[in-house]
Amino acid sequence: MKNRLKLLRVERGWTQEQLGQALGVSRQAVIALETERHDPSLDLAYRIAATFGRPVEDIFENPHA
Amino acid sequence: MMSFGKSTTPAHRRYVIRIMAFTIPYVAICVSMMTTDAFDEVMGKPAAWALAAVVSAPVIGQIWAVLSLMRESDEFVRGVTAKQFIVSSGLAMAVATFWGFGESFAGAPHMQTWLIVPLFWGMYGLTAPFIRTSR
Numbered sequence: 001m002k003n004r005l006k007l008l009r010v011e012r013g014w015t016q017e018q019l020g021q022a023l024g025v026s027r028q029a030v031i032a033l034e035t036e037r038h039d040p041s042l043d044l045a046y047r048i049a050a051t052f053g054r055p056v057e058d059i060f061e062n063p064h065a
Numbered sequence: 066m067m068s069f070g071k072s073t074t075p076a077h078r079r080y081v082i083r084i085m086a087f088t089i090p091y092v093a094i095c096v097s098m099m100t101t102d103a104f105d106e107v108m109g110k111p112a113a114w115a116l117a118a119v120v121s122a123p124v125i126g127q128i129w130a131v132l133s134l135m136r137e138s139d140e141f142v143r144g145v146t147a148k149q150f151i152v153s154s155g156l157a158m159a160v161a162t163f164w165g166f167g168e169s170f171a172g173a174p175h176m177q178t179w180l181i182v183p184l185f186w187g188m189y190g191l192t193a194p195f196i197r198t199s200r
Contacts, residue, residue: 026074029141037198038141 002061006034008052022051076137080130087126091182094120124182144199152196153189157181160188 009019009030016030023030023044032038033048040048040060049056073081098104098120107113131150135143161181167173 025139026142028074029139032141032197032199037200038144039200041140044140 001036001039001063003033003036004059005030005048008054008059009034012052019051023047074138074142076134076142079137080134083130083133084127087123087130091120091123091127121179141199145196148199149189149193149196152192153185156188156192157185160184 009016014022016027016034020027020030024047025044029038033040045056045060049059052059098116104116107116131146135146138146161178161184164173164176168175
């Protein structure tokens with residue numbers, strides 16, 4: 001799923017490890033999300049949105065819109 | 066997947082320790098049965114069933130180790146691990162089925178059914194590095 005996760009993470013100066021810790025997932029999961037090799041669950045998508053203080057739609061492109 | 070690299074998680078480290086704890090005794094018993102006469106006395110006797118159970122028990126432990134990894138990991142690792150095991154199991158079953166019918170129809174030499182475990186892990190080793198998405 002297309003997303004702006006890497007851009008938002010870099011803007012904040014976070015490493016993948018730091019973002020993973022904030023989200024409660026592994027660094028591999030962050031890499032997979034950033035490279036679109038994993039579509040997050042609704043729960044994880046909302047956790048990501050809350051971490052960045054943005055709506056889910058600002059981070060993930062709706063493939064059905 | 067069997068290394069303690071920089072990017073490994075505590076769940077993955079526990080998985081490697083658990084899988085080694087079950088695999089080392091399994092391999093040690095298999096190798097000693099095939100290369101020594103240490104178990105010759107029990108062969109053909111009821112005690113041989115106990116030996117078969119002992120050498121098979123670590124396989125259940127290996128499955129438990131994989132399920133524990135999935136339980137203790139995040140959704141991405143859980144999804145990838147499930148895919149890796151489904152693909153490895155499917156390929157191992159396909160090869161076993163092919164060979165079984167080869168024995169029935171084409172006179173292929175008989176292969177022991179316990180070879181399914183090393184076959185499965187061989188398939189896992191071959192395919193897991195290429196399964197990197199959860200989709």
